[in-house]
Amino acid sequence: MRDAFEQALEELGITLVVLIDDLDRCLPETTISTLEAIRLFLFLKNTAFVIAADNDMIKHAVRKHFVGVSDDLLVTNYFDKLIQVPIRVPRLGxxxxxxxxxxxxxxxxxxxxxxxxxxxxxxxxxxxxxxxxxxxxxxxxxxxxxxxxxxxxxxxxxxxxxxxxxxxxxxxxxxxxxxxxxxxxxxxxxxxxxxxxxxxxxxxxxxxxxxxxxxxxxxxxxxxxxxxxxxxxxxxxxxxxxxxxxxxxxxxxxxxxxxxxxxxxxxxxxxxxxxxxxxxxxxGREQAPLITPEDRLSSEAAELLSALLEHPDLAPQLKDRLTRVSRIEITVLMDRLLERARKDQDWGVPPILNACIVLADADPPQGARLAAFLADRPPQQIQPNIVPKISDRRWSGSVLDAWNSSPDVSRPVKTAIRKTREHGNVAVQ
Incomplete structure (x- = not known):
């Protein structure tokens, strides 16, 4: 068959060029069977085979085919004997x-x-x-x-x-x-x-x-x-x-x-x-759904959140309604209020603090969260007038202690803490 094929090409006066692309996308069995078929015609006169494939993927197919062959040199030799003129396409710059x-x-x-x-x-x-x-x-x-x-x-x-x-x-x-x-x-x-x-x-x-x-x-x-x-x-x-x-x-x-x-x-x-x-x-939500906190709130809780964010100074009027909101939703409300509060750089008595305090009053466990948040504020941002604002809350003791012991908190703040405690205006924990 090889002789007849070679003679046919000679009589036709043509060179047969076979282009094989994406061979590395085939399963290992198909890859090897294709390479073996090429070998039958590889050294015929007037023939050429051009294989476009990823070198590493072809070697992987060879390893899969020759199970038990751990010597990489044998795998390389198989490929090198088949490919006579390797041309590596450089990566794009x-x-x-x-x-x-x-x-x-x-x-x-x-x-x-x-x-x-x-x-x-x-x-x-x-x-x-x-x-x-x-x-x-x-x-x-x-x-x-x-x-x-x-x-x-x-x-x-x-x-x-x-x-x-x-x-x-x-x-x-x-x-x-x-x-x-x-x-x-x-x-x-x-x-x-x-x-x-x-x-x-x-x-x-x-x-x-x-x-x-x-x-x-x-x-x-x-x-x-x-x-x-x-x-x-x-x-x-x-x-x-x-x-x-x-x-x-x-x-x-x-x-x-x-x-x-x-x-x-x-x-x-x-x-x-x-x-x-x-x-x-x-x-792009097929990759990761966008779930906002409002998506986890009832209509009542969502309305309260909107009111607290837009009019935090009116928060005391909402306390009764807040006490009827579920604990899970209260936690989400505090998440959002603290997220907004992080944008404030001056911690005297910003309006958002009113809303946070009212929420902590409505659900006492939120007080510990608010205390941790305030204790974590940069010392340079703490102003004296925040001390009387929070000092009568049960959760405030740890915050005041942290500020009082910090070398970076200003002297006027520490003076306000001392005077507040001297007058007995600090809640007992």
Whole structure:
């Protein structure tokens, strides 16, 4: 059969070239049987076989086929004897990844076919000169004389921000297929946001989506939890980390936030700590549902929460209604009040304190939570007038003790504590 086949090719005067793609996607048995079939025709005249496959996946198939063969050298030899001219395709660099992303955005834009081709040809020419220091970026495309829509320019900015991480992140490593999949997911979510009337910044969504795809799942769940618990949907806990990462300072992050990717992601523009992420999470909720505290409240408790947040100075008038709310819902109410209270920087008698005190009066176990919260405030923020405000509460003793023993709490605060105790205005615990 080999002789007859070789003679047929010679008489036809042609060279038979067989292209085999995605062999590494086959099951090990199919991979090996295909390679063995190739071997039958491998050394015939006028034939050539081109195999596009992941080297490591093919070696894995060989190991699976030859069960018990633990010697990696034998596995390597099998593959090397089959492949006579290995050509390794280099990974895409940042320039190529940026150009690829920009071209995908161009291809999906409303530009004319002529303008698209002009941009594509110019990018290819520029990429050939990147070794000379030339760059393929937004500025280069804008210099081509093509009138670009504003949203496309914004997408180019997104490509510039993401290109470096797309090149180095372990979950993507410059793989064009994965990059395109990422941008497809981004496009779908932006379409959903427009259809649902949810205002989502594409750059914010892209950064969040990148963390969802590559970051630790526990860290992503923690991020969602913070956004859900915040009254404004802002992950304020990221501020210190993002500021440090942007400034290039070292970060000592604990699990699940201690992956190298996280530090690069934190430095990525735009910072998320001051953005309301509820809309972005809403359009991507197939990954992690957005559950706000209000979703766990009865209509009565939700109404009380709204009143406490909007008019905390009127909280004493709500005490009777609060005593009839379930313990679980009271806990959620205190969660939200303390979340709002964390934004205050001056702890004299801010309005939110009234609401917290009334809630602690309605449900005594919440007093311990409020005490722990106040004791944890930065000493420089504590003002003397808070002392008489809380001193007659049973839970306040530990707070006053902590302030009185702290070397960083101001002298006027300690004086107020001493005078209050001298007049017997401190509740007995």
């Amino acid at each position: 940042t320039q190529e990844v940026r150009a690829y992303m920009m071209l995908l955005f161009v291809d999906n834009s409303e530009l004319s076919d002529d303008d698209k081709e002009k941009i594509r040809a110019a990018m290819i020419g520029q990429l050939k000169r990147t070794w000379q220091g030339k760059k393929v970026d937004r500025a280069f495309v804008q210099s081509l004389g093509v009138k670009l829509p504003e949203h496309l320019v914004g997408q180019f900015d997104t490509a510039e921000r993401l290109a470096s991480l797309m090149t180095t992140a372990s979950g993507i490593l410059g793989n064009p297929r994965l990059i395109k999949r990422f941008l497809n997911a981004l496009s779908i979510r932006m379409t959903i946001s427009k259809a649902q009337g949810v205002g989502v910044d594409e750059a914010v969504l892209a950064k969040l989506l990148l963390f969802e795809r590559i970051g630790d799942t526990a860290a992503y769940a923690e991020l969602v939890k913070h956004v859900s618990a915040s009254g404004e949907g802002k992950p304020a806990f990221l501020k210190e980390w993002e500021d440090a990462a942007t400034a290039g300072r070292d970060l000592d992050l604990k699990a699940p936030w201690n992956a190298p990717f996280v530090k690069e992601w934190l430095a990525l523009s735009p910072p998320l700590h001051d953005h309301d992420l509820r809309g972005a999470l809403y359009v």
